[in-house]
Amino acid sequence: MAEPAGIDRDWPLARLTTVRTGGPADLFARPASPEALVELLAWAAAEGQPVEVIGSGSNLLVADRGLRGLALKLDGELTAIERRGERILTGGGARLPSVSAKAARWGLSGIEFGVNIPGSVGGAVRMNANAYGGQLARALEWADVCSAEGLSRREPDDLGFVYRHSNLDPGQVVARACFALSEAEPEQVKATLAEMRARRREAQPSGIKTFGSTFKNPEDARAEGRSAGQLLEASGCRGLELGGARFSDKHANFVENHAEATTADVLELMAEGRRRVYQRFGIVLEPEVQLIGDVEWPADWDLDPNG
Numbered sequence: 001m002a003e004p005a006g007i008d009r010d011w012p013l014a015r016l017t018t019v020r021t022g023g024p025a026d027l028f029a030r031p032a033s034p035e036a037l038v039e040l041l042a043w044a045a046a047e048g049q050p051v052e053v054i055g056s057g058s059n060l061l062v063a064d065r066g067l068r069g070l071a072l073k074l075d076g077e078l079t080a081i082e083r084r085g086e087r088i089l090t091g092g093g094a095r096l097p098s099v100s101a102k103a104a105r106w107g108l109s110g111i112e113f114g115v116n117i118p119g120s121v122g123g124a125v126r127m128n129a130n131a132y133g134g135q136l137a138r139a140l141e142w143a144d145v146c147s148a149e150g151l152s153r154r155e156p157d158d159l160g161f162v163y164r165h166s167n168l169d170p171g172q173v174v175a176r177a178c179f180a181l182s183e184a185e186p187e188q189v190k191a192t193l194a195e196m197r198a199r200r201r202e203a204q205p206s207g208i209k210t211f212g213s214t215f216k217n218p219e220d221a222r223a224e225g226r227s228a229g230q231l232l233e234a235s236g237c238r239g240l241e242l243g244g245a246r247f248s249d250k251h252a253n254f255v256e257n258h259a260e261a262t263t264a265d266v267l268e269l270m271a272e273g274r275r276r277v278y279q280r281f282g283i284v285l286e287p288e289v290q291l292i293g294d295v296e297w298p299a300d301w302d303l304d305p306n307g
């Protein structure tokens with residue numbers, strides 16, 4: 001199969017992530033239509049090249065050695081945001097906060113929660129992103145998912161949504177999505193967004209290089225309802241530094257790249273935080289952040305049950 005046009009080599013991925021760490025992708029392309037996306041996915045499958053899609057890179061950690069395979073970043077019509085009556089059609093690469101802001105201007109309610117999630121629509125579907133009780137599955141009507149075989153339309157019930165997870169594999173890319181919203185007063189929706197932004201500013205650090213929540217909130221009964229951030233804080237992780245990475249002073253479940261951290265620094269810090277929580281509470285934290293490439297976990301990542 002002929003190589004599709006527009007594939008770059010050795011493309012640095014760090015700048016496509018919010019934490020700004022990690023190495024290059026062997027291959028990189030920016031498909032701008034569902035057809036171009038399917039062509040790239042089919043070519044990669046035929047060539048045996050692993051594929052990863054980068055959304056806004058806001059929940060991603062790329063291996064320092066980079067990715068042996070093809071990284072995709074959606075472009076062109078795959079980033080569009082359009083109104084159709086009470087619906088909004090978006091590309092999978094559209095930024096979720098922009099969708100929320102446009103919805104407010106158009107007087108459409110139902111996707112306000114996206115204002116504080118600095119990801120793309122496709123990344124939000126893949127991660128089943130959520131904030132302040134808003135539910136993606138409630139607003140999402142369908143998503144067009146491209147794979148090496150072509151395009152198929154999926155409704156929320158077909159996406160296997162559970163906490164911060166869907167059933168999409170790396171070779172399955174959300175190319176388009178449709179949100180069914182309801183009409184509301186634009187000023188009212190804008191006021192809700194402003195209030196949500198203000199609440200977020202109180203609770204989370206801003207202007208730092210981070211990928212948001214590092215670990216998922218545990219379902220373990222021993223957590224007694226405490227979040228991953230509260231467990232890390234109680235284990236003395238707030239402000240803890242390793243190399244150029246540290247757990248944020250403001251939110252212990254946020255890792256901050258404060259001084260040219262490498263992905264290895266971030267992984268060391270994650271392993272240390274996880275070990276401390278395990279030793280103190282017996283709870284094993286699982287990463288929320290998604291890993292790309294050949295990531296090497298520190299030797300102490302696997303917790304010794306005898307502690």
Ligand SMILES: Cc1cc2nc3c(=O)[nH]c(=O)nc-3n(C[C@H](O)[C@H](O)[C@H](O)COP(=O)(O)OP(=O)(O)OC[C@H]3O[C@@H](n4cnc5c(N)ncnc54)[C@H](O)[C@@H]3O)c2cc1C
Nearest residue numbers: 055056057058059092119120122123124129130131174212
């Ligand atoms: C400051 C900050 C605050 C955050 N707050 C929240 C929050 O309140 N709630 C919350 O849920 N998350 C939050 N996050 C995490 C993150 O924004 C979400 O997980 C978001 O949905 C990730 O989207 P993305 O486009 O950045 O995906 P990326 O980080 O680029 O990728 C994440 C995963 O999605 C996959 N992916 C990306 N695009 C597509 C696509 N088009 N099709 C299929 N798969 C795709 C990637 O391959 C990867 O596996 C926060 C992050 C930061 C930095």
